[in-house]
Amino acid sequence: MTDLLEPAIDARRGNLLADSWLMTTRLLKQIVRVPDLLVFSTIQPIMFVLLFRYVFGGAIVVGPHGGYVQYLMPGIFVQTLLFNGAATGIGMADDLQKGLVDRFRSMPIARSALLVGRSISDLIRALLVFAIMLIVGVLTGFRFGDGWGGAIGGTLLMFGFAFAFSWIGIMIGLVVKTVEAAQSAGFIWLFPLTFASSAFVRTDTMPSWLRGFADHNPVTVVVNSVRRLYLSPTNSREFGVPALGSQLLQALLWLAGVLLVFVPLSVRRFRRMSR
Amino acid sequence: MTDAVVVESLVKTFGTTRALDGLDLTVPEGSVLGLLGPNGAGKTTAVRVLSTLLVADSGRAEVCGVDVRRDPVRVRRLIGLTGQFAAIDDYLTGRENLVLFGRLFHLSRSAAAQRADELLERFELTDAASRIAKTYSGGMRRRLDIAASLIARPRVIFLDEPTTGLDPRSRLSMWDVIRDLVRDGTTMLLTTQYLEEADLLASSIAVIDAGHVIARGTSDELKASVGGTRLELVVDHAERLAIAADVLERVGDGPPSIEQSDRRVTVPVTSGAGVLAEVVRQLDGAGVGISDLAIRRPTLDDVFLGLTGHRAAEIEADPEPAVAGADHRDGGRS
Ligand SMILES: Nc1ncnc2c1ncn2[C@@H]1O[C@H](COP(=O)(O)OP(=O)(O)OP(=O)(O)O)[C@@H](O)[C@H]1O
Numbered sequence: 001m002t003d004l005l006e007p008a009i010d011a012r013r014g015n016l017l018a019d020s021w022l023m024t025t026r027l028l029k030q031i032v033r034v035p036d037l038l039v040f041s042t043i044q045p046i047m048f049v050l051l052f053r054y055v056f057g058g059a060i061v062v063g064p065h066g067g068y069v070q071y072l073m074p075g076i077f078v079q080t081l082l083f084n085g086a087a088t089g090i091g092m093a094d095d096l097q098k099g100l101v102d103r104f105r106s107m108p109i110a111r112s113a114l115l116v117g118r119s120i121s122d123l124i125r126a127l128l129v130f131a132i133m134l135i136v137g138v139l140t141g142f143r144f145g146d147g148w149g150g151a152i153g154g155t156l157l158m159f160g161f162a163f164a165f166s167w168i169g170i171m172i173g174l175v176v177k178t179v180e181a182a183q184s185a186g187f188i189w190l191f192p193l194t195f196a197s198s199a200f201v202r203t204d205t206m207p208s209w210l211r212g213f214a215d216h217n218p219v220t221v222v223v224n225s226v227r228r229l230y231l232s233p234t235n236s237r238e239f240g241v242p243a244l245g246s247q248l249l250q251a252l253l254w255l256a257g258v259l260l261v262f263v264p265l266s267v268r269r270f271r272r273m274s275r
Numbered sequence: 276m277t278d279a280v281v282v283e284s285l286v287k288t289f290g291t292t293r294a295l296d297g298l299d300l301t302v303p304e305g306s307v308l309g310l311l312g313p314n315g316a317g318k319t320t321a322v323r324v325l326s327t328l329l330v331a332d333s334g335r336a337e338v339c340g341v342d343v344r345r346d347p348v349r350v351r352r353l354i355g356l357t358g359q360f361a362a363i364d365d366y367l368t369g370r371e372n373l374v375l376f377g378r379l380f381h382l383s384r385s386a387a388a389q390r391a392d393e394l395l396e397r398f399e400l401t402d403a404a405s406r407i408a409k410t411y412s413g414g415m416r417r418r419l420d421i422a423a424s425l426i427a428r429p430r431v432i433f434l435d436e437p438t439t440g441l442d443p444r445s446r447l448s449m450w451d452v453i454r455d456l457v458r459d460g461t462t463m464l465l466t467t468q469y470l471e472e473a474d475l476l477a478s479s480i481a482v483i484d485a486g487h488v489i490a491r492g493t494s495d496e497l498k499a500s501v502g503g504t505r506l507e508l509v510v511d512h513a514e515r516l517a518i519a520a521d522v523l524e525r526v527g528d529g530p531p532s533i534e535q536s537d538r539r540v541t542v543p544v545t546s547g548a549g550v551l552a553e554v555v556r557q558l559d560g561a562g563v564g565i566s567d568l569a570i571r572r573p574t575l576d577d578v579f580l581g582l583t584g585h586r587a588a589e590i591e592a593d594p595e596p597a598v599a600g601a602d603h604r605d606g607g608r609s
């Protein structure tokens with residue numbers, strides 16, 4: 001027993017890369033052991049696909065030749081990834097509430113590894129969720145129409161966007177500190193953002209006051225960019241999707257803006273926890 | 276003997292609350308200091324400052340000669356923290372938890388695994404090692420939690436209310452675990468709301484209230500300050516009180532005090548059970564009928580009453596302090 005108490009000789013200074021990787025694998029195990037989260041973050045969007053595709057779809061006119069599933073899927077993808085990103089904050093709050101963050105902070109590890117590890121593991125979960133949604137999309141009739149380049153470009157854009165927005169989730173988790181609060185505060189603002197956008201319907205069908213918001217909504221510009229990259233030019237034109245240039249520029253500006261504001265804010269908040 | 280922990284005039288405020296208000300403590304190397312205080316006394320805040328989770332407003336805190344504020348990274352390598360609530364990953368198995376913490380202390384993969392097995396064995400968790408921690412009982416979680424804080428063989432261990440919320444059986448086994456650590460010469464700062472716990476585990480005790488120390492000493496000294504253990508007897512007929520007082524005078528450690536109105540005689544005693552049997556025998560011989568007989572040990576509340584003249588804030592009258600407080604689940608975690 002005495003040997004349990006010898007001073008720690010092999011403990012070195014925190015190493016951001018190694019520590020982040022340990023944190024990432026810890027959280028990946030969670031995904032496997034608690035598939036609930038994965039299931040819940042895919043069941044809802046699958047319901048949405050079925051609902052919009054088969055129930056509302058017939059009544060929603062997006063172009064002269066129908067094809068609502070083509071219009072819908074990019075919107076669903078973006079929405080799904082955004083909600084997945086918001087779940088990052090819930091995990092953060094969970095660790096805080098359980099005191100795990102305190103334990104980690106009392107150990108000689110790179111503190112930002114907690115944030116980085118969470119961010120990376122959630123990105124990996126996002127990949128899983130996206131793969132599932134893609135299969136659902138293809139099964140319900142969705143097809144890429146603009147070649148591999150467009151498909152890859154659009155996917156990268158969505159992931160970048162969801163990654164940036166997950167930092168808003170992290171910030172919320174750090175501020176509210178309880179799972180329950182993070183659950184409501186983390187998701188509530190995403191509903192108006194995704195529904196008052198071009199994700200499900202064309203914004204030119206909305207009343208003008210709402211349209212002003214919808215057209216400049218970050219979700220709209222990202223969904224529009226993804227449509228331009230995922231769909232054939234004819235499809236995009238029929239759906240009245242604005243040209244790629246301006247939409248992509250706005251999307252990237254949002255992405256950068258959110259990262260520039262929320263990454264430093266979260267890191268600062270995390271550091272100030274010792275105040 | 277050098278001091279492993281030194282705290283001097285530590286002040287920490289949260290808004291208008293002075294959680295620490297000039298706290299002074301020392302823990303000599305290899306000894307155990309029991310930090311005793313009611314809810315909100317500042318115990319957790321003190322532990323959080325010492326374990327580099329919180330930065331104090333002013334004052335000095337050192338662990339093994341390293342200033343917690345100036346060199347927190349070095350302090351983190353010297354300490355093990357077991358917070359007020361078990362901090363383990365519910366979705367990892369017991370072993371995975373320990374291996375993770377070992378790896379985060381930069382042990383090699385094999386060293387971490389070996390260390391984890393050692394600790395699982397030591398804390399009687401080997402059988403449960405491959406189950407996810409979510410399925411553990413409260414006592415098992417607490418043991419895993421303490422095991423986790425020992426991963427890097429810390430020089431100083433902080434234990435914040437290690438038995439609050441445990442059932443009596445888990446509490447006893449936790450006491451065993453802590454006593455073993457004590458025997459091995461670990462320097463420990465242990466917070467508790469129970470005098471009994473501090474009594475059993477700590478070599479010296481500091482009673483804190485409102486963020487500063489109001490008394491310090493060994494448990495015997497503290498108990499003595501509030502009168503120590505007493506034997507209380509209630510007789511069935513008031514006219515036998517005088518005879519009863521004579522009996523108690525003989526077995527007790529001091530003069531008995533008589534309360535005529537409720538037929539009660541009280542006397543200070545040192546040894547518990549033996550005295551009790553002796554008193555029963557003698558009273559029986561003298562033909563005195565007993566309606567109530569009990570040994571009363573001083574509780575934290577008594578110490579408080581003795582020290583401050585008022586009852587400890589927020590501590591409810593508690594007939595069995597050793598098992599109560601199970602639902603104490605609020606707390607100042609930030
Ligand atoms: N993060 C915080 N923000 C605001 N007030 C706090 C914070 N942490 C502690 N306090 C306050 O500081 C005081 C001391 O709290 P602390 O948690 O140190 O007490 P304690 O002795 O550990 O109590 P308990 O027995 O309930 O654990 C309390 O009044 C508490 O409300």
Ligand SMILES: [Mg+2]
Pocket residue numbers: 318319320359435436606607
């Ligand atoms: Mg406390």
